[in-house]
Amino acid sequence: MRLYELALARSGDKGNHANIGVLARSAEAYSWLCHYLTAERVAEYFRYLEPRKVDRYLAPNIWGLNFVLYNVLAGGAARSLRLDSQGKALASALLEMAIEELPP
Amino acid sequence: MAPRTLRVGNGCGFWGDQPDAPVYLVERGDLDFLTLEYLAELTMSILAQQRQRDPQLGYATDFLEVLSRLCPLWQRYTKLRIITNAGGLNPLSCAERAREILGRHGLKKRVAIVRGDDLLPHLDDLLAAGHPLAHMDTGEPLTTVRPRVVSANVYLGAKPIVEALDQGADLVITGRVADASLTVAPAVWTFGWSWQDWDRLAAATIAGHLIECGAQVTGGLFTDWPLVPNLADVGYPIAELESDGAFRILKPRDSGGMVTIDTVREQLLYEVGDPAAYITPDVVADFTSVQLAPLEPDGVEVRHARGKPATETYKVSAAYRDGYFCSGQIVLTGRDAVEKARLCADMIRQRLRRAGAEPAQYYAEFLGAGDTVPGVWPRVSPYEIVLRITAWDSQRALLERFAREIAPLVTSGPPGVTGYATGRPPVREVFAYWPALLDKSAVKTEILYWDT
Known part of the structure; x- marks a missing residue:
């Protein structure tokens, strides 16, 4: 199962950092993702981008998990040599993450 | 008595956004205020280059084209006021050109500018006075790159915009202000909220955050994109605020796109750090406090926003x-x-x-x-x-x-x-x-x- 089946997501930039807002599709999916989709797992998934660290914040009112990936944009909007210098593609990348089935 | 509701529409989410959007929004939106947002993080450095080549430049020139197209509408929708950060590094020149355009269309309007965000003219005085302007990530003082600095601006808040509205302005042109403050200002001015009314300031800040990127809250970028109808004619967003701080995110009738709990919560976390502490010059807003409810046929109601006192500092965005x-x-x-x-x-x-x-x-x-x-x-x-x-x-x-x-x-x-x-x-x-x-x-x- 891919994260896409359990959640929506949107990403963007703040200087050289990026954030990915993940919004669970149901209350059950939200509690499973709070357990499964840890900051460590997201950091490991994006290891090729060499994040300095990844922080996770929870917004239970919207079944939201917000990930802040530090120093992943190789300099940010103006300075980065990468095409996705503003982290716009990170959300669609994260939605393809393989996720263990929801526990019954 | 203060009016019960206030409709603020945002017709531009960045410099380069869809040129017809502000016109359609004014035609179909029944707005009290139109906001137009032009300044991304690094736009100021591009404007600095332009001003270097020509001292009459340094503002978002696209705004003038939008204003020309809005003038015939403004003659009919007389209650409309416009707030924009199109002034960039040169609100004075931007306002001068705007006045020519209004004059050509025979519109009698009061045009105000907000100044004070541009730190470059007194940057050395600030550094000498013990403000290190240290890099927020590395802690290095700005002196390490001082000779190469081309722009340095604080993000101002809603206060100076409210002052301009108090003086009767119909069009307020600013330089760098926090995007959400473009919406906070009309709310404070309309409802007469106190600057210590943190919950209401947070509510308007959240409304402003939701509409500041234009169509991103009305169906643009939405994960389940096949569900979104008629994106080609996507309606730009309207925040309809009440004096108690409740608000609705809406879009014009008969426009494309959609406003649902899902499009709104996706945008709520867009370019956010800690959602419980979204810092602007006006307030520290708690995005985790709000409750969303769907509205028929197309809209979302947002209630129970909570805020904490504003910080003692402005954020500065410099480029070198x-x-x-x-x-x-x-x-x-x-x-x-x-x-x-x-x-x-x-x-x-x-x-x-x-x-x-x-x-x-x-x-x-x-x-x-x-x-x-x-x-x-x-x-x-x-x-x-x-x-x-x-x-x-x-x-x-x-x-x-x-x-x-x-x-x-x-x-x-x-x-x-x-x-x-x-x-x-x-x-x-x-x-x-x-x-x-x-x-x-x-x-x-x-x-x-x-x-x-």
Whole structure:
């Protein structure tokens, strides 16, 4: 199962950092993702981008998990040599993450 | 008695947004206020270059075109007021041109500008007075890059905009202000809220955050995009606020797109750090406090926003010269397209090395093979690949040399090279971003206004 089946997501930039807002599709999916989709797992998934660290914040009112990936944009909007210098593609990348089935 | 509701529509989410959107929004939105947002993090450095070439420039020129098109409508919708940060680094010149346009259309309006966000004229005084403007991530003082600084602006809040409205302004042109403050100002001015009413200030801040990126809350970028109807005619967003701080996110009737709990919560976390503490000059808003409820046929109601007292500092966004950048593309077709693209990237590098002109940083991406987010997509071998090669160096000459090495691949590279019709890629100067904080007490704002 891919994260896409359990959640929506949107990403963007703040200087050289990026954030990915993940919004669970149901209350059950939200509690499973709070357990499964840890900051460590997201950091490991994006290891090729060499994040300095990844922080996770929870917004239970919207079944939201917000990930802040530090120093992943190789300099940010103006300075980065990468095409996705503003982290716009990170959300669609994260939605393809393989996720263990929801526990019954 | 203060009016019960206030309708604020945002017709522009960045410089380059859809040019008809503000016109359609005013035609169909029944707005009290139209906001237009033009300034991304690094827009100020581009404006600084333009002002360097011509002291009459340095503002978002697109706004003038929008204003010209809005004038005939403004004659009919007389209650409308407009707030925009199009002034950039030069609100004075922007307002001068705006007044000419209003005058040409015979519109009698009061045009105000907000000044004080631009720190460049007194940057050395600030540094000398003990404001280090240290980089928010590294802690380095701004003095380390001072000679290369091209722009430095604080994000002002809603207060000076409210002052301008108090003075009767119909059009308020600002430089750098926090995007959400463009919505907070009309709410405070309309409802007469106190500057310590943190919950209501947070509510308007959240409303402003939701509409500041235009169509991103009305169906643009939405994950389940096949569900979104008629994106070509997507309606730009309207925040309909009440005096108690409750608000609705809506869009004009008969427009495309959609406003649902899902489109709103996706945008709520857009470009946010800690959602429980979203800091603006006006308030620290708690995005985790709000409750969303759907409205028929198209809309979302947002209630119970909570806020905490504003901080003692403004955020500063500075930009400094940081070398040169060049990026070019070529397309490889047929079998082994990725391998052929890799050969091309290596050829360029070897030729530059042989010439003693290798740039300090060189990066090749194989677009179509999964390189947009490296290491994440499944690897594939398509029959066509865009090779994007990009270089950076502190010396412009090295990049001019780099720019000349792409075209020769058309004849000396592997077979199947195509798509090189755009000529040599341009070399551009790089402006790096320097975020910092500054005590609010060190900043003085000023309002000027004129009648047309």
